[in-house]
Amino acid sequence: xSDLGRLSDEDADMLxxxxxxxxxxxxxxxxxxxxxSMDPTFARAVEAWQDRLSALTAEIAAEAPASHVWAGVARRxxxxxxxxxxxxxxxxxxxxxxxxxAGSIAAALALVVAWPRPxxxxxxxxxxxxxxxxxxxxTVFVAFYDPGRKAIVLTPASVNAAEGRSPELWLIPSxxxxxxxxVAAFESxxxxxxTASMIGVGAGTLAVSVEPKGGSxxxxxxxxxxxxxxxxxx
Amino acid sequence: MDVTADRQRLTEAxxxxxxxxxxxxxxxxxxTSAKLFGICLRIxxxxxEAEDVLQDVYLxxxxxxxxxxxxxxxxxxxxxxxxxxxxxxDRLRASKGHLNRSLDMIAxxxxxxxxxxxxxxxxxxxxxxxxxxxxxxPEHAGYIRAAFFDGYTYASLAEAAGAPLGxxxxxxxxxxxRLRTCLER
Numbered sequence: 001x002s003d004l005g006r007l008s009d010e011d012a013d014m015l016x017x018x019x020x021x022x023x024x025x026x027x028x029x030x031x032x033x034x035x036x037s038m039d040p041t042f043a044r045a046v047e048a049w050q051d052r053l054s055a056l057t058a059e060i061a062a063e064a065p066a067s068h069v070w071a072g073v074a075r076r077x078x079x080x081x082x083x084x085x086x087x088x089x090x091x092x093x094x095x096x097x098x099x100x101x102a103g104s105i106a107a108a109l110a111l112v113v114a115w116p117r118p119x120x121x122x123x124x125x126x127x128x129x130x131x132x133x134x135x136x137x138x139t140v141f142v143a144f145y146d147p148g149r150k151a152i153v154l155t156p157a158s159v160n161a162a163e164g165r166s167p168e169l170w171l172i173p174s175x176x177x178x179x180x181x182x183v184a185a186f187e188s189x190x191x192x193x194x195t196a197s198m199i200g201v202g203a204g205t206l207a208v209s210v211e212p213k214g215g216s217x218x219x220x221x222x223x224x225x226x227x228x229x230x231x232x233x234x
Numbered sequence: 235m236d237v238t239a240d241r242q243r244l245t246e247a248x249x250x251x252x253x254x255x256x257x258x259x260x261x262x263x264x265x266t267s268a269k270l271f272g273i274c275l276r277i278x279x280x281x282x283e284a285e286d287v288l289q290d291v292y293l294x295x296x297x298x299x300x301x302x303x304x305x306x307x308x309x310x311x312x313x314x315x316x317x318x319x320x321x322x323x324d325r326l327r328a329s330k331g332h333l334n335r336s337l338d339m340i341a342x343x344x345x346x347x348x349x350x351x352x353x354x355x356x357x358x359x360x361x362x363x364x365x366x367x368x369x370x371x372p373e374h375a376g377y378i379r380a381a382f383f384d385g386y387t388y389a390s391l392a393e394a395a396g397a398p399l400g401x402x403x404x405x406x407x408x409x410x411x412r413l414r415t416c417l418e419r
Contacts, residue, residue: 014407018410023386025388047306047312047313050312055364056363057269058359062272063268063272064271065268065284
């Protein structure tokens with residue numbers, strides 16, 4: 001993140017213009033995208049430039065695509081791999097915000113509560129993720145985010161308990177280190193309440209690893225990852 | 235065509251897409267796919283590639299509709315058009331088959347024949363932008379167009395124009411600053 005240093009307003013606006021126009025090389029482009037996800041003022045400057053330049057698209061004649069194009073979209077929406085997309089809402093501000101140093105969020109959980117299975121997630125979860133070993137593999141865990149409780153509930157679907165071990169849920173931001181979300185269980189739903197501000201994490205992956213009982217001793221995954229699901233960003 | 239009603243309808247449909255409503259995605263598609271396909275086709279100049287990118291664009295809308303915030307004042311069609319253009323340019327660069335048009339061709343003024351206008355609002359924005367582009371050095375306006383429509387980067391612009399990279403950057407930056415000033419008038 002060293003390339004995300006401070007810029008003067010003028011330089012930031014020029015970078016926004018260059019990004020919106022598309023003249024940056026790949027490295028600078030990726031850096032600008034990181035800035036967009038972390039700096040709302042910069043994100044708005046990019047949108048303002050996209051707005052200014054988009055008038056050029058008026059020179060492009062509209063053309064109806066062939067009907068098979070929508071059919072392809074609809075088919076891919078139903079593909080199993082797509083279920084893993086987390087559906088994030090704006091009410092989910094706790095998930096956005098600035099991730100402080102990812103490593104320092106070992107204290108991400110204020111509370112871990114376990115209750116016997118089957119535990120239907122209360123209220124209406126707005127965010128769900130199917131976690132599986134492979135895109136087409138059987139569901140291993142299901143994650144819900146309950147905005148009422150600001151809690152994540154991880155429920156086992158088909159997973160074999162490992163004696164003396166605990167499953168642990170992680171959020172892996174794109175290009176970042178895994179952030180521990182909490183220690184779950186193989187045989188019951190576990191509710192976790194992240195307290196750390198996770199703002200700015202943007203896109204990332206949810207993953208469950210198998211750790212020593214009680215969770216990873218290091219704050220980073222130490223055991224095998226048995227399921228992942230994609231978190232896509234806002 | 236009622237611009238405000240269209241915009242509201244699209245904004246509402248995007249909100250429903252963000253809530254996981256697949257039927258709403260089809261409404262977004264019905265309302266916008268001709269515009270977005272036109273953009274993909276213009277940039278990629280290959281129907282099959284453009285169709286492929288267009289599918290990708292709508293799957294991205296499906297996943298990312300929640301990041302569209304109407305309260306920030308950007309119109310939904312601008313947001314969608316920027317998304318389609320970015321995807322098409324990414325594909326163009328990945329395929330390496332781009333940059334085969336000469337800069338001279340791109341720098342030419344657009345066809346003066348007005349397109350069937352989408353809306354008066356868009357016409358005005360386009361008129362203002364082309365007026366401001368017209369106030370730049372013609373080559374510099376050409377660089378802006380080449381970047382916008384054909385995915386030229388600083389490096390490929392510099393190469394095509396036979397200019398040092400630093401010089402090209404300062405030309406384009408100055409052009410962008412003048413554009414902004416002109417558009418704010």
